[in-house]
Amino acid sequence: MRLARTWSVALLGLEGRLVEIEADIGAGLPGTKLVGLPDPGLREAKDRVKAAVRNSGQRWPDTSVTLGLSPANLPKVGSGYDLGIAVAVLAASGSVPATKLLGTVLLGELALDGRVRPVRGVLPALLAARGVGYRRAVVPLESLFEGALVDGIEVAGASRLSEVVDWLRDEHQLSPPEDDPRRSRDPGAPSAGLADLADIVGQPEARWALEVAAAGGHHLLMTGPPGVGKTMLAERLPGLLPPLSDEEALEVTAVHSVDGSIEPDAPLVRVPPFVSPHHSISMAALIGGGTGLAMPGAISKAHRGVLFLDEATEYGGDRLDSLRTVLEQGEVRIARARGVVRYPARFQLVMAANPCACAPPREVDCCCTPTARRRYASRFSGPLLDRVDLRVRMRPITAMSTTLADEAESTARVKSRVLSARDRAVARWAARGWSTNAEVPGAVLRKEFALPARSTALLDKGLDSGAITARGADRCLRVAWTLADLEGADLPCGDHVAAALEFRDRRAA
Incomplete structure (x- = not known):
């Protein structure tokens, strides 16, 4: 034997x-x-x-x-x-x-x-x-x-x-690796250069919200009529984000390895992924699942990148609300009879939606009843919206003049400010293991990095009136720190807090 x-x-x-x-x-x-x-x-x-x-x-x-x-x-x-x-x-x-x-x-x-x-x-x-x-x-x-x-x-x-x-048997040697395995696509390749912020006409508020989202890793909701540039803005967010670090690149590549989507010509994923599923996607394909042990879903494929939900109101309440816990914890745990599977899912959520079902170019032409508008808006649950840091209302384009296009900032120019803001955040949080303001727990911002009472007065009023929740107040503080980083300030002031609170205006949802 x-x-x-x-x-x-x-x-x-x-x-x-x-x-x-x-x-x-x-x-x-x-x-x-x-x-x-x-x-x-x-x-x-x-x-x-x-x-x-x-x-x-x-x-x-x-x-x-x-x-x-x-x-x-x-x-x-x-x-x-x-x-x-x-x-x-x-x-x-x-x-x-x-x-x-x-x-x-x-x-x-x-x-x-x-x-x-x-x-x-x-x-x-x-x-x-x-x-x-x-x-x-x-x-x-x-x-x-x-x-x-x-x-x-x-x-x-x-x-x-x-x-x-x-x-x-020591009769033959196996093949060793030949090329540099850590090569990756150049983020500045011509294919990526076509998606430039300079292509977007107007929408200064949405462009500013996109810059803030990129600088702090915040979630974003854009609401507006069709054709105003919501999808175009979302597609340009990855171009504003910094390349993935070695550790982050291995995390993302590991997910793609399990999914079977690694490309031999560029095995190490250095560019933040951009995942945009169709609104007909199933729950298992979005969150992860399948027979036996679960496979990663779209949210895990978007790890360290952007998950873009276009026409977000069409996804259905069950799929949208399934993101709530994931947005807080940064991972998804899928329980099956044969075991519990964990996949990382720390992504930036970007959603785009129309203001109502009929979605006319101009709001005055809307034919929806107030009840129909409320029913349409209710497809976003309150707990989900509470986890979205930035909400922006986009307006129709009134003139297709070349002047507006010439004045629009390019991706490279905006990215330089984003990287400077991220460097400031990394210097502040690196010792604690965080790289963006969006990852910082609210308790740390309220206790160890507490702002003066005069700076948070508006937040106190919002909490007292019920306009925001405690979670919403924490997220306002995170956005305020990002706004301060973009301006190069050492500490957020009352104006930064007020601007962060304005980004949570429910009328933009």
């Missing part, structure tokens, strides 16, 4: 858990048993792996083979364990030496002819392996660019099972 072990990684969301794959070859009738809570796709691995081993010129044991995946109570989903299972069986039968297996993680799906196919989630899997001390990994050749993003671990790629066999 022979026993051999290899290691792979199971993913629960972005959290990786090391899985020990054991192969036991014993006496008995020929047959293969797979234990350890495999899903239906993984149960088929024994037949898939058996064919791959034979078609790679190796001998499959003609006795009883028992395959165990440990921890046994951890759900195993997907086909990424195929390579580990095949190598474990070959090592147990004595076909390959096991000297290189200790400290090595094996990831990959096997085709029947022995090809190693790519799998999702290589990046978070290798991050988890590195975290528990593993220093070597074998991944599919097509996933090598993704695995090479992880520093501190030696990653090699294999296109066929036979290459891995030869490597274990």
